[in-house]
Amino acid sequence: MTKLLIGNLNDVDIKGSRKLRVGDTEIALFRLSSGEVLAVENRCPHKGGLLSEGMVCGSKVHCPLHDWRIELHTGEVQAPDTGHVTTYEVEVDHATGSLYLTI
Amino acid sequence: MTVKRKKLIVVGNGMAGVRAIEHLLKLAPEAYEITIIGAEPYPNYNRIMLSSVLAGGASLDEIIINDLEWYRSFNITLYTGHTVTSIDTAARTVYTDKGVTAVYDELILATGSNPFMLPIPGTEKEGVIAFRDIKDTQIMQDVSQKYSKALVIGGGLLGLEAARGLLHLGMDVSVVHIHEYIMERQLDEAASRMLRGELEAQGMKFLLKKQSEAILGKKRVKGLLFADGEMAEADLIVMAVGIKPNVMLARSSGIEVNRGIVVNDYMETSLPGIYAVGECAEHRGIAYGLVAPLYEQGAVLAKRLAGAPTEGYAGSVTSTKLKVSGVDVFSAGQYNEQPGTKALRFQDETEGIYKKLVIQEDKLIGAVLFGDTNDGAQLFSMIKKGENIKGREKELLLGLEADALASPKGNRLEGMPDDEIICGCNGVTKGTIAEAITAGGCTSVGQIKACTKASASCGGCKPLVEGLLQLYAGEAAVTVKEGICGCTTLGRDEIVAEIKRMKLTTVKEVMHVLSWNTEEGCPKCRPSLNYYLGMLWPEEYVDENESRYTNERYHANIQKDGTYSVVPRIYGGVTSPAELIKIAEVAVKYDVPLVKFTGGQRLDLLGVKKEDLPKMWEELDMPSGHAYGKTLRTVKTCVGSTFCRFGTQDALGMGIRLEKAFERLNAPGKVKLAVSGCPRNCAEATIKDFGVVAIDGGWELHVGGNGGVHVRATDLLCVVKTDDEVLEWASAFLQYYREQAGWNERTAQWIERVGLDSIKQALESPEERAALVERIQKTLSLTTDPWKQIVNTPELRKNFEAISLPETV
Numbered sequence: 001m002t003k004l005l006i007g008n009l010n011d012v013d014i015k016g017s018r019k020l021r022v023g024d025t026e027i028a029l030f031r032l033s034s035g036e037v038l039a040v041e042n043r044c045p046h047k048g049g050l051l052s053e054g055m056v057c058g059s060k061v062h063c064p065l066h067d068w069r070i071e072l073h074t075g076e077v078q079a080p081d082t083g084h085v086t087t088y089e090v091e092v093d094h095a096t097g098s099l100y101l102t103i
Numbered sequence: 104m105t106v107k108r109k110k111l112i113v114v115g116n117g118m119a120g121v122r123a124i125e126h127l128l129k130l131a132p133e134a135y136e137i138t139i140i141g142a143e144p145y146p147n148y149n150r151i152m153l154s155s156v157l158a159g160g161a162s163l164d165e166i167i168i169n170d171l172e173w174y175r176s177f178n179i180t181l182y183t184g185h186t187v188t189s190i191d192t193a194a195r196t197v198y199t200d201k202g203v204t205a206v207y208d209e210l211i212l213a214t215g216s217n218p219f220m221l222p223i224p225g226t227e228k229e230g231v232i233a234f235r236d237i238k239d240t241q242i243m244q245d246v247s248q249k250y251s252k253a254l255v256i257g258g259g260l261l262g263l264e265a266a267r268g269l270l271h272l273g274m275d276v277s278v279v280h281i282h283e284y285i286m287e288r289q290l291d292e293a294a295s296r297m298l299r300g301e302l303e304a305q306g307m308k309f310l311l312k313k314q315s316e317a318i319l320g321k322k323r324v325k326g327l328l329f330a331d332g333e334m335a336e337a338d339l340i341v342m343a344v345g346i347k348p349n350v351m352l353a354r355s356s357g358i359e360v361n362r363g364i365v366v367n368d369y370m371e372t373s374l375p376g377i378y379a380v381g382e383c384a385e386h387r388g389i390a391y392g393l394v395a396p397l398y399e400q401g402a403v404l405a406k407r408l409a410g411a412p413t414e415g416y417a418g419s420v421t422s423t424k425l426k427v428s429g430v431d432v433f434s435a436g437q438y439n440e441q442p443g444t445k446a447l448r449f450q451d452e453t454e455g456i457y458k459k460l461v462i463q464e465d466k467l468i469g470a471v472l473f474g475d476t477n478d479g480a481q482l483f484s485m486i487k488k489g490e491n492i493k494g495r496e497k498e499l500l501l502g503l504e505a506d507a508l509a510s511p512k513g514n515r516l517e518g519m520p521d522d523e524i525i526c527g528c529n530g531v532t533k534g535t536i537a538e539a540i541t542a543g544g545c546t547s548v549g550q551i552k553a554c555t556k557a558s559a560s561c562g563g564c565k566p567l568v569e570g571l572l573q574l575y576a577g578e579a580a581v582t583v584k585e586g587i588c589g590c591t592t593l594g595r596d597e598i599v600a601e602i603k604r605m606k607l608t609t610v611k612e613v614m615h616v617l618s619w620n621t622e623e624g625c626p627k628c629r630p631s632l633n634y635y636l637g638m639l640w641p642e643e644y645v646d647e648n649e650s651r652y653t654n655e656r657y658h659a660n661i662q663k664d665g666t667y668s669v670v671p672r673i674y675g676g677v678t679s680p681a682e683l684i685k686i687a688e689v690a691v692k693y694d695v696p697l698v699k700f701t702g703g704q705r706l707d708l709l710g711v712k713k714e715d716l717p718k719m720w721e722e723l724d725m726p727s728g729h730a731y732g733k734t735l736r737t738v739k740t741c742v743g744s745t746f747c748r749f750g751t752q753d754a755l756g757m758g759i760r761l762e763k764a765f766e767r768l769n770a771p772g773k774v775k776l777a778v779s780g781c782p783r784n785c786a787e788a789t790i791k792d793f794g795v796v797a798i799d800g801g802w803e804l805h806v807g808g809n810g811g812v813h814v815r816a817t818d819l820l821c822v823v824k825t826d827d828e829v830l831e832w833a834s835a836f837l838q839y840y841r842e843q844a845g846w847n848e849r850t851a852q853w854i855e856r857v858g859l860d861s862i863k864q865a866l867e868s869p870e871e872r873a874a875l876v877e878r879i880q881k882t883l884s885l886t887t888d889p890w891k892q893i894v895n896t897p898e899l900r901k902n903f904e905a906i907s908l909p910e911t912v
Contacts, residue, residue: 007906015623015649020906029906033623045172047164050665053653055629058622064653064661067626080556083172 002103009097012037017061019052022103027088028052029099030072032059037090038072039101045083108136111408112197112207114187114352116141118150119381119397120213121169122530126405128177134409138180138205140187140197143236146171151394151528153240157268163237190356192374209376209408212353212364216346216382216392221256225318231340234265243341247272250338254278254327256315258285260423262343266307269341277308277335279315279327289423289434293450294457294473301430301455310335348383348390363390368415370404380404386418393421395524402522402532422483424476433479436469436486437461444468447500460500465493480567488518516570525571526564531557536568540575548572549589587845588627590619595845599635608643610636610650626652631846634733637769638841641882654731657903658889659716667716668709670730671723672766675740675758675778676704682725689722701730703737703775714904720890727890729766733847735774738762739787743780743797752797754780757826761795764830767886768879770841772849776833789817792840792850793833798822802829806836806862807854815851818859820866835872838879839865 004022012018012031019028019042028042028051038059042052049065060069060078069078070085077083089102111127113120116139124137141147145167152166174181185199196206218233220226230246232239243265246253251274255266258280269276278285284295299309314330318340326336348363359365359373363385370378370386381397382390391397396419406413422435438461440446449458454474460482461469466489470482482499485492492499521534539545539554548568552558558565586592593601598617607613610632614624624632629650636644654660659667671686686706690698696710705728711719720727730736738761741747743754758778768774777788778795788794790810794817796803801824805817820836823829839862844853854862866872893899 002911004911011901011906013649013902016902018902018906021908045170053657053661053665055626055652056623056649057625057629062626065663080553082176083170 004101004103006099006101009037009092009099011099015056017052017054017056019050020101022101025103027101027103028061029090029101030056030061032056032072034059037092037099039088039090040070040072040075041086041088043085044068044070045077045085046081051085108134109208110206111135111137111209111211112205113137113139113211113213114197115139115211115213115215115381115383116143116145116147116181116183117213117215117381118147118168118394118530119215119401120211121147122398123211123213123380123401123404123408124179125169126402127408130405130409130411132177135209137177138182138207139174140182140185140199140203140205142184142186143238144184145237146174146181146183148237149528150236153234153237154264154268156240157243157265158271163240187352190352190377192356192358192377195376207376210378211404212358212372212377212379212383213381214349214352214383216348216390218342219345219347220342221315221344223315223317225320225324226342228318228320228324229322230320230324230338231318231342233342234261235346239341240268243269243339244272246339247274251275252337253339253341254335254337255341255343256327257343257345258282258309258311259288259343259345260286262341263302263307265341265343267302267305269339270306274339275308276306277310279310279313279329279335281312281314283312285309285311286432289438290432290473291439291459291471293448294432294434294459294471297455297457297473298430298432346382346392348385350383353379353383361385361388368403368417369407369413370400370416371407378404378407386416389418391419391421393419393423393527394530395419395527396421398524398527398530398532399522420483420487422479424479431472431474431476433472433476433483434470435479435483436467438469438471447496449500458500460496462492462496465491467492467499477566480564481570484516484519484567487523516567516574525567526555526557529556531555533571536571537575540572546572546576553589587631588625590614590621590624590628591617593617595631595635598632599639602635602639608636608640610647624650630655634769634771634846638882641878641885655733657713657716658727658731658893659711659713660731662709664710665713666710667713668707668730669711669716669719669723670701670705670707670728671725672728672762673705673725674762675738675755677740677755677759686723689719692722693719701737703730704739705730705737717890717894717900717903721894725890726766726888733770733772735762735765735768735770735776737775739775739777739791741778741780741785743778747780749783750780750797751799752780752802754778754786754797757795757797757802757829758786760826760830761833764834765837765883767888768837768841768883770837771844771846771853774837774850790814791817793836795829795833800824802826804829804832804836807850807859809849809851811849813851815855818854820859820863831872831876832866834879835866835875836862838875838882841879841882 012029014031017028017030026042027039029039031037042050044063046068047065049063051061053064054061059072062069068081075085075087091100147169149166149168152161155161185201187197188200189198198204218235232242253269253274253276255262256279258278266276266278284292285299286295316330317328318324319326324340326334328334350360350364353364354360364379364383366379366384366386370380372379380400382392400416403413403416424433444461444463447460456474459471467485472479519533523533525533535555536557539551543554545551545554558568587595613632633647633650648656690708693715695708699707701707738758740754740758744750745755761776775791776793777786777791779786779788780797784796788796789805790808794805801822803822804820806820808817809815840850
């Protein structure tokens with residue numbers, strides 16, 4: 001388990017996304033309307049679509065390739081499709097806006 | 104875990120065996136420790152969709168039914184690429200060719216069938232294959248890249264689907280058939296002839312009444328010799344003459360085998376603890392080769408293994424559909440007249456429709472439908488029920504009343520058993536659909552589709568799904584209104600009217616005030632609302648980038664591997680050597696893997712990394728070609744009077760003027776224009792949203808054309824004399840379309856919906872036109888080039904870059 005300083009809250013737009021690579025893993029960061037910042041592996045379990053390019057609706061992202069829906073808190077693919085995406089813990093320091101990712 | 108789980112092994116990892124396991128896991132998830140052994144190197148895939156893969160309608164990934172994750176999630180041990188070589192029935196142990204030994208308490212044989220290869224010389228040559236699995240499909244795709252001539256032996260369902268796929272792959276295809284007419288096991292002669300006519304029109308050739316004698320060639324196939332001494336050349340021969348149950352393993356294990364593995368009504372074989380299901384099984388003398396019976400058998404077997412009550416399997420009445428040829432054909436039951444039967448026929452050669460019903464003792468026992476198969480599912484259900492149709496024969500022949508399904512008289516669906524398959528493509532039973540309606544609260548076909556996948560593939564079962572909806576949801580189904588998406592029950596017109604009436608100004612506000620049932624909408628309604636708000640309030644509304652599709656958000660087309668493409672704006676398709684050099688230099692510098700021309704006469708730089716996009720745009724220093732958006736794409740042109748001998752007008756000048764006038768315009772759908780300099784119409788203006796064709800002393804203006812999914816030729820809107828009038832009418836037409844059409848509705852669909860006359864009427868008066876022109880100009884005056892804007896705005900530009908290497912805390 002490593003904790004990384006990955007940037008600042010302002011780096012990610014609301015309902016937007018940024019991606020980053022840690023070792024061999026590409027991770028997609030999302031900032032929800034609620035203010036939460038969530039991180040999942042940047043790969044849809046269906047066809048490997050880049051989730052960072054998808055549309056964020058509430059706490060779910062829609063994969064741009066075939067519209068699979070993934071709940072960003074849990075990484076669970078939503079019915080009627082099934083599957084799971086790895087999630088990563090993100091901490092926001094609200095005093096400084098710093099973002100920390102644990103991997 | 105107090106109870107020790109029994110060990111269940113399935114030999115065969117195909118549709119029938121895995122289907123039975125899916126059922127079993129629902130009924131008794133804790134009862135068994137399951138192992139599945141399959142010879143193919145894939146998880147369970149949908150074999151019936153291979154035809155669609157070949158015909159380009161689906162990718163291999165898309166036909167996987169259960170991915171590896173599914174097996175893992177149910178703790179199923181899966182061996183792919185393993186063939187079971189023997190079963191020691193006394194020791195209850197199976198052995199595979201790769202040295203795996205596994206012990207079972209219960210064993211399911213789901214070994215499927217093998218393609219039947221004609222016993223003629225030469226079948227071992229390279230380029231002779233069957234059409235059965237993913238491997239065969241891949242071989243066909245590879246061969247089509249290198250060779251041109253294909254022969255398909257067998258003019259049945261499978262052969263025609265293979266032939267259709269090979270045609271799609273660009274091969275020259277002939278179907279060799281031993282009988283006088285094709286699909287004789289599913290169709291009567293009249294329907295067969297009509298089908299052949301349709302397929303010939305698509306480019307398929309037929310060699311009928313031909314018996315294959317020998318395959319010619321040295322190492323690779325060269326041709327096929329027939330019994331009559333004639334010969335046909337071939338680089339590829341696909342054998343599609345039939346299948347035979349794969350019974351080798353059962354036979355060598357001492358299990359009773361006839362044509363297939365003999366089973367009783369509970370799918371039990373002659374040895375205790377061993378079952379057979381699917382194409383390898385023979386039930387009451389029949390081995391089925393279609394999907395619905397296999398699913399029905401799987402359901403019975405699952406109940407048996409779970410210890411749930413079942414009346415057993417009583418056999419299936421089967422129906423046939425030809426899926427991939429673009430020709431609608433359906434047959435069911437006994438469709439050829441026998442003594443004691445009567446037939447009703449309807450044949451309309453102008454429309455290419457043929458229907459036949461076969462009736463015995465006032466019961467419908469068979470049907471053939473050609474060209475219009477909408478009633479297929481309903482007729483099939485009546486055949487299976489064996490209900491009395493006295494007095495309704497003509498009504499059935501000429502088309503059923505839509506609500507006859509739910510009428511108390513025709514309560515076919517009510518009496519249908521719960522485990523009967525409604526949707527053959529996805530194996531959805533009546534019970535599953537009924538539950539989705541009653542317990543799951545589905546009130547529309549769309550919701551049922553989302554919840555169960557019924558009617559999600561070919562759509563042939565939609566009438567039955569609708570019937571079930573009426574049956575189980577009653578009033579709720581009748582009054583349900585399909586909204587623009589699942590998040591609302593409101594339609595486009597209601598939403599636009601409410602936005603205007605209450606002066607709603609943001610997507611969030613619309614959702615809130617109009618009681619959306621989701622928190623932040625979905626990829627259907629978000630872009631729609633974003634468009635409507637921008638169209639209604641061009642000056643006040645701030646476009647919501649996050650409510651646009653990926654392509655529009657990043658102003659580039661996303662490709663299958665996550666890279667993007669760049670199409671710069673080249674007005675009217677007229678460029679210069681200097682501009683081409685610049686584009687080439689940028690392509691070289693950024694190592695662009697593919698440069699091609701688009702269908703709209705523009706240059707496309709493909710395979711660009713997202714982080715390179717802003718840099719390339721900056722160096723190109725050209726406006727965005729908007730090849731990715733619901734906006735003006737390109738204005739296609741011919742050379743016109745500038746160089747052409749026949750050109751009557753300056754098509755290039757007109758094209759450039761139109762493209763400069765309307766670039767960056769947000770529209771409900773993509774908008775394509777074309778200008779031809781004479782009636783020869785080399786720019787193909789009559790399949791564009793707005794097409795301009797020069798005539799001597801003026802221009803014809805054509806609207807509502809489409810060359811895409813559903814080809815539609817334009818309607819003539821009017822003829823004008825001057826260039827300025829072309830601009831005026833184009834502006835008025837496009838603005839009227841922007842204000843009236845639904846988001847994602849192309850002009851072709853819109854015209855089909857509202858009618859040309861209503862559009863002509865709206866644009867008739869000069870005052871109306873002037874008002875529309877003024878509104879579109881206002882909208883256009885507020886647009887800027889997105890590429891420049893991103894290049895010069897760090898806040899936007901950051902979204903194209905990955906976050907740089909993080910540091911450890």
